[in-house]
Amino acid sequence: MTGIDDVARASGxxxxxxSRALRGLPNVSDATRARVSLAAHELGYVASSxxxxxxxxxxxxxxxxxxxxxxxxxxxxxxxxxxxxxxASYDLILFNLGGRRGDRERVFHRSILRKRTDALxxxxxxxTEDERKQLASTGHxxxxxxxxxxxxxxxxxxxxxxARQATEHLIGLGHTRIAHLGGTVIEGLTREVTDQRRRGYxxxxxxxxxxxxxxxxxxxxxxxxSARRAMTELLSRSSERPTALYADSDEMAMGAMLAITDAxxxxxxxxxxxxxxxxxxxESFGLTTIAQEPxxxxxxxxxxxxxxxxxxxxxxxxxxxxxxxxxRASTAPPR
Amino acid sequence: MTGIDDVARASGxxxxxxSRALRGLPNVSDATRARVSLAAHELGYVASSxxxxxxxxxxxxxxxxxxxxxxxxxxxxxxxxxxxxxxASYDLILFNLGGRRGDRERVFHRSILRKRTDALxxxxxxxTEDERKQLASTGHxxxxxxxxxxxxxxxxxxxxxxARQATEHLIGLGHTRIAHLGGTVIEGLTREVTDQRRRGYxxxxxxxxxxxxxxxxxxxxxxxxSARRAMTELLSRSSERPTALYADSDEMAMGAMLAITDAxxxxxxxxxxxxxxxxxxxESFGLTTIAQEPxxxxxxxxxxxxxxxxxxxxxxxxxxxxxxxxxRASTAPPR
DNA sequence: TTGAAAGCGATACCAA
DNA sequence: TTGGTATCGCTTTCAA
Numbered sequence: 001m002t003g004i005d006d007v008a009r010a011s012g013x014x015x016x017x018x019s020r021a022l023r024g025l026p027n028v029s030d031a032t033r034a035r036v037s038l039a040a041h042e043l044g045y046v047a048s049s050x051x052x053x054x055x056x057x058x059x060x061x062x063x064x065x066x067x068x069x070x071x072x073x074x075x076x077x078x079x080x081x082x083x084x085x086x087x088a089s090y091d092l093i094l095f096n097l098g099g100r101r102g103d104r105e106r107v108f109h110r111s112i113l114r115k116r117t118d119a120l121x122x123x124x125x126x127x128t129e130d131e132r133k134q135l136a137s138t139g140h141x142x143x144x145x146x147x148x149x150x151x152x153x154x155x156x157x158x159x160x161x162x163a164r165q166a167t168e169h170l171i172g173l174g175h176t177r178i179a180h181l182g183g184t185v186i187e188g189l190t191r192e193v194t195d196q197r198r199r200g201y202x203x204x205x206x207x208x209x210x211x212x213x214x215x216x217x218x219x220x221x222x223x224x225x226s227a228r229r230a231m232t233e234l235l236s237r238s239s240e241r242p243t244a245l246y247a248d249s250d251e252m253a254m255g256a257m258l259a260i261t262d263a264x265x266x267x268x269x270x271x272x273x274x275x276x277x278x279x280x281x282x283e284s285f286g287l288t289t290i291a292q293e294p295x296x297x298x299x300x301x302x303x304x305x306x307x308x309x310x311x312x313x314x315x316x317x318x319x320x321x322x323x324x325x326x327x328r329a330s331t332a333p334p335r
Numbered sequence: 336m337t338g339i340d341d342v343a344r345a346s347g348x349x350x351x352x353x354s355r356a357l358r359g360l361p362n363v364s365d366a367t368r369a370r371v372s373l374a375a376h377e378l379g380y381v382a383s384s385x386x387x388x389x390x391x392x393x394x395x396x397x398x399x400x401x402x403x404x405x406x407x408x409x410x411x412x413x414x415x416x417x418x419x420x421x422x423a424s425y426d427l428i429l430f431n432l433g434g435r436r437g438d439r440e441r442v443f444h445r446s447i448l449r450k451r452t453d454a455l456x457x458x459x460x461x462x463t464e465d466e467r468k469q470l471a472s473t474g475h476x477x478x479x480x481x482x483x484x485x486x487x488x489x490x491x492x493x494x495x496x497x498a499r500q501a502t503e504h505l506i507g508l509g510h511t512r513i514a515h516l517g518g519t520v521i522e523g524l525t526r527e528v529t530d531q532r533r534r535g536y537x538x539x540x541x542x543x544x545x546x547x548x549x550x551x552x553x554x555x556x557x558x559x560x561s562a563r564r565a566m567t568e569l570l571s572r573s574s575e576r577p578t579a580l581y582a583d584s585d586e587m588a589m590g591a592m593l594a595i596t597d598a599x600x601x602x603x604x605x606x607x608x609x610x611x612x613x614x615x616x617x618e619s620f621g622l623t624t625i626a627q628e629p630x631x632x633x634x635x636x637x638x639x640x641x642x643x644x645x646x647x648x649x650x651x652x653x654x655x656x657x658x659x660x661x662x663r664a665s666t667a668p669p670r
Numbered sequence: 671t672t673g674a675a676a677g678c679g680a681t682a683c684c685a686a
Numbered sequence: 687t688t689g690g691t692a693t694c695g696c697t698t699t700c701a702a
Contacts, residue, residue: 001450001474003695014673019697027671044472049451051695054678059385061428061451069410070615080405082431085436091446093396096417099621103421109381111426115336116384137379139336195424225619255619261596280405284560284590286583301473338679349689354681362687385684389694 001042011039022047040165061091061118062305065125067189068098072251072279073294074123077145080298081121088306093117096186097128104188119305121145121298126190127152133145141308143317145301153318155301159192159242162290163246165234166274168200169325170287171208172242174333175272178205179216179242180190181236181252194235197248216242220252227255230263235263244332250279250289257285257330268332278326285299286329297321301313337378347372357382369660373552396426397640398452400442400460402524407586407614408629412413412458412480415633423641428452431525432460439523449475454640456480456633461525462487476643476651480636482525488653490636495528497625497658498535498581501609502567504623504660505579506543509605509668513540514551514569516587523570527642532583532611551577555587562590563597570598579607585614585624592620592665603667623662632656 008015021028021036042150053059066074085092095107124146135142143152170178186193205212220226245251253275257267267273278291307313337439339364339653356363358373360417388394398460399410431440456490459481470477479489518529555561582588588610592602602608613626
């Protein structure tokens, strides 16, 4: 492997100059810089990240902690983070908490605290007080996307308002029997999404003088399969069908749409459906939804941290990302 | 941040001993090891990966290059890789080529070659000769999952046989008008999946004396939305409908199922559908498929590289992962 | 503008 | 079993 000395030798300058030249620092003559660049290129030299990381204290890598990869929201936020990091020549280290309990501590200790990253983005992760202290002691700026953690800045949306707006859309169309398909609260993850969205739904109902019924309330895991099961079950048991359904996520909304079709009913003729996300497939399903742009949220979170690392901002503050209703074919007035 | 010297001081031994004790190396008395561990724990000491990386030449991180995150196959392979890495205390660095052309070279140069990783797993990435040479020059073991690249070992399935088996399943049920929904070849990615699966389909047809018809041949992007569109289009135009459909991926198969339902037809009554993957949602859709277990493939690829890094094997060899048919409700004899 | 040399924080060899 | 010390490859003063 070629090192910096090889380049220095090849271009007849010191390693100090090579370092300066290659990183675009000032006070290097154009001629020298050209010579060094050429030599480096010919030798295929690329600086070792361990070495420069050790010397500068910067790893040029950012960590992203995720609960898993199989929810559209997570993978889309990651892609957003990635695009921002790429633009800044940062690498992305993926810490997947996926499943197994207990691994969390190992991931945390062994990896996150190992100074392998300059900053950390956590998706829907609810750090314990202890974890937060350890994070703080590393001095790494940290931000949470999709939920709040006491003491940490976050990028989020107004969960409550989003759900309220979705529900109000249904109410505005004239629906009164509106079913609720909520997500489940998972230990170790933030609970804002589930809690606040339920609140938004309830507020909208209350404001309209409507009473949510227990037999029209379901829970799912934010994914399609569980939602399809839940909705199928609801349709099979309830004597009086809902005329509309609000779901905490588009994946659940689409699962419910499938269940409705499975039951020989039609969307929106028999039941209107609205979700939150604007999932890639929402358009294909003709799903009306509240768009929350996770890609943008991820990119934003990354940029906030990069700004702090670059000294362009002092301490990262929380940012609220706007949402907007997208009307498609899955919602209509009740027949 | 606490360094190794702090621990050394606190436990009254040299840094050399601290290093040995903490890494579980032999020739450290139990008493000393205990004392050091305690001190390290109390001080919250975690070794800097840059420093130990520089000293040992090992980063304890593996790179994974992916075309994107929004295909189930990719994210599932990544989760498999991740689980194997976690078991070995390795970190996962994600190189997402996602979209933009041109970024590829930057990702390649700036990141992959920066010695930030000890080894590399590429998903369906078709390296150019040049890229391969550069990779080789780093000395990092590399493996490809989902396709072949000349000169590199791979983990793959018998694409041709998988598609043949799927098609034969349909033929065995008595179908003769079997539509083909293939994936698209993408520049920069391996083409085995698309090419070999088409070959498998054609072989099965030929073996049965059947002639594939042009008007029953479609292409999609391996995802649900494009498949739904393609199938909708086919159903609307073709005078004589197919009685069965083979799709290159489950996501496309499910998209086609939706299109069939959209058209007021039924699966499998009007059209049988089979895919390849065994996607998470396949069961919910009742989709008959050829399971290829990407999670296992990812974990296997990671383990092969870890074995090579650990000196337990010399040079990583290619491995073929088995597939198997899973019969569900989407296939039946033609009416 | 350039170079010499002192770190950065661990590891690993050689002595003790 | 332990400690001293050179070393990993690059960055960064400080002088020249």
